[in-house]
Amino acid sequence: MAKRQQLRGISDTPDLDVALLLCHCIAKPRSYLYSWPERELDASQEQQFRALLDRRIAGEPIAHILGERDFWSLRLAVSPLTLIPRPDTECLVERAIAMLDGQRAPRVLDLGTGTGAIALAIASERADAVILATDFSAEVLSLAEQNRDTLKLNHVQLVCSHWFESIPAQRFQLIVSNPPYIDPQDIHLIEGDVRFEPKSALVAEDGGMADLQHIISVAPDYLKSGGKLLLEHGYNQAELVRECLRERGFVDVGSQVDYGGNERISWGTWQ
Incomplete structure (x- = not known):
């Protein structure tokens, strides 16, 4: 909860950021989070997620963390x-x-x-x-x-x-x-x-x-x-x-x- 509050202080879209980082760690689309809300991360995925979240809280752009950004109808490497x-x-x-x-x-x-x-x-x-x-x-x-x-x-x-x-x-x-x-x-x-x-x-x-x-x-x-x-x-x-x-x-x-x-x-x- 403390990290989520920290994220709200630096991001206009904290909930979206969390969802994107989670999906990156489990290699699934965002729709998966709604279909399987009970899914838990394994130890390595949780470690990866926490590390990525810390980078986002430090201000690093979500696009740089993920290495991609959606634009128009395209997914672009950044x-x-x-x-x-x-x-x-x-x-x-x-x-x-x-x-x-x-x-x-x-x-x-x-x-x-x-x-x-x-x-x-x-x-x-x-x-x-x-x-x-x-x-x-x-x-x-x-x-x-x-x-x-x-x-x-x-x-x-x-x-x-x-x-x-x-x-x-x-x-x-x-x-x-x-x-x-x-x-x-x-x-x-x-x-x-x-x-x-x-x-x-x-x-x-x-x-x-x-x-x-x-x-x-x-x-x-x-x-x-x-x-x-x-x-x-x-x-x-x-x-x-x-x-x-x-x-x-x-x-x-x-x-x-x-x-x-x-x-x-x-x-x-x-x-």
Whole structure:
């Protein structure tokens, strides 16, 4: 009981965390806990569960402890090298799929793919899409490759590139990105799961806008006429992002709220 109270102090979903850790120890789905509530752990399973629970109480993200995270309809391998996929990013995937509606064999570019979450989620819905996903880290890209191969979404190509630097000259109907957008001085960097995530995936200079501005500036060189740029950003950056898009020459600029009601994604069309 004391440990459960400790867990409530650091997790918004303590009961779910406990259930996920239990299922991991007994190698069963969560439905098993409801079907067999009288099941008891053996000594080794109990020892493993207590050790994992202590790690969670210490603040380590549940995704890092389990080595995986569900995103969209996919189960992705994760590691401390990458950003943990968030449910709010599914809003970006939803918008991306809507933007591709009616287009045959669209070409899509995902910048800073990390685990591959965005690219693979789009690929799972559009088997005809030609998708290129990039990351600056070869080690991170190998994790995305592992996820791609496990999910058998082989129409996703992976390239090691810092933003656009190593991308061969070509044009896309859609460019998507969830780049670093947190101000280096933001106090949230010392709270919650982000303490355990790589700062390179979280932090950008110029108040969190540097990478967003760079992508907006260069993206037109890689977009077809009528192509769209779709970006995730901070909860308080939508107005700035829309302004940057318009200044660069994008039209039909707009934003959408996430599941928490914050303007989290913005986009524009290149003419």
